[in-house]
Amino acid sequence: QSALTQPPSASGSPGQSVTISCTGTSSDVGGYNYVSWYQQHPGKAPKLMIYEVSKRPSGVPDRFSGSKSGNTASLTVSGLQAEDEADYYCSSYAGSKGVFGGGTKLTVL
Amino acid sequence: EVQLVQSGAEVKKPGESLKISCKGSGYSFTSYWIGWVRQMPGKGLEWMGIIYPGDSDTRYSPSFQGQVTISADKSISTAYLQWSSLKASDTAMYYCARQRGPSGHYYYMDVWGKGTTVTVSS
Numbered sequence: 283q284s285a286l287t288q289p290p291s292a293s294g295s296p297g298q299s300v301t302i303s304c305t306g307t308s309s310d311v312g313g314y315n316y317v318s319w320y321q322q323h324p325g326k327a328p329k330l331m332i333y334e335v336s337k338r339p340s341g342v343p344d345r346f347s348g349s350k351s352g353n354t355a356s357l358t359v360s361g362l363q364a365e366d367e368a369d370y371y372c373s374s375y376a377g378s379k380g381v382f383g384g385g386t387k388l389t390v391l
Numbered sequence: 392e393v394q395l396v397q398s399g400a401e402v403k404k405p406g407e408s409l410k411i412s413c414k415g416s417g418y419s420f421t422s423y424w425i426g427w428v429r430q431m432p433g434k435g436l437e438w439m440g441i442i443y444p445g446d447s448d449t450r451y452s453p454s455f456q457g458q459v460t461i462s463a464d465k466s467i468s469t470a471y472l473q474w475s476s477l478k479a480s481d482t483a484m485y486y487c488a489r490q491r492g493p494s495g496h497y498y499y500m501d502v503w504g505k506g507t508t509v510t511v512s513s
Contacts (some may be wrong), residue, residue, distance in 0.1 A: 316492070316496075316497070316498045316499070318488070318498070318499035318500075320488065320500075322438070326505075327503040327504065327505050327506055328428075328436065328486070328488075328500075328503055329503050330499060330500065330503075333491075333498065333499040333501070334498065355467070362416075371435060371436050371508055373436075373497075373499070373500075375409075375492070375496060375497050375498060376497070378450065379450070379452050379497060379499030380426070380437055380438040380490075381402075381438065382435055382436040382437065382438060383435070384435045385435040387438070
């Protein structure tokens with residue numbers, strides 16, 4: 283069982299927006315502004331998409347945005363494109379270690 | 392270009408030992424923590440532990456403490472993950488990644504290696 287809870291799947295049509303949730307506790311997501319999101323295409327390494335809740339690394343499209351409310355963080359992908367189809371993992375600082383969510387498979391219909 | 396290059400796939404038998412590597416380049420290897428992340432087949436990511444190559448300060452997730460050893464050789468900008476006695480349940484993809492955050496605190500991982508597949512089977 284993963285430390286952070288994500289829905290196993292999400293979907294949307296091209297051009298639409300989709301939001302993926304990530305629920306933790308006050309000891310991780312709710313306690314710190316160190317939530318990050320990773321994109322993983324099949325057979326590839328994870329790629330950092332969002333860090334510190336809402337910051338985007340250089341090169342990540344601004345279609346990707348992050349937010350947090352209480353113990354739940356969210357990743358929103360706007361203007362869905364075919365290449366956004368992938369697994370997405372949230373992650374958070376949790377005291378002495380990092381913790382990940384179980385992952386959400388995003389399907390672009 | 393900042394990159395982490397991992398060693399190749401391994402196939403081992405239960406009880407054998409193994410050491411896989413992760414070589415950094417394009418940045419000051421001794422100034423950033425390196426973490427290891429496990430991904431079992433069809434499963435999610437698990438944070439295993441980290442090392443600071445500058446002084447070899449090492450931290451482990453309680454789930455992996457005593458199961459693996461993380462080390463580094465700063466003279467060749469390389470971090471390692473090793474097992475003394477592999478089990479079938481160690482079969483997984485293992486990623487190394489550069490971890491950001493002060494004093495080993497996990498903020499995020501910004502650079503990832505391509506991964507090393509470890510298969511343990513009799």
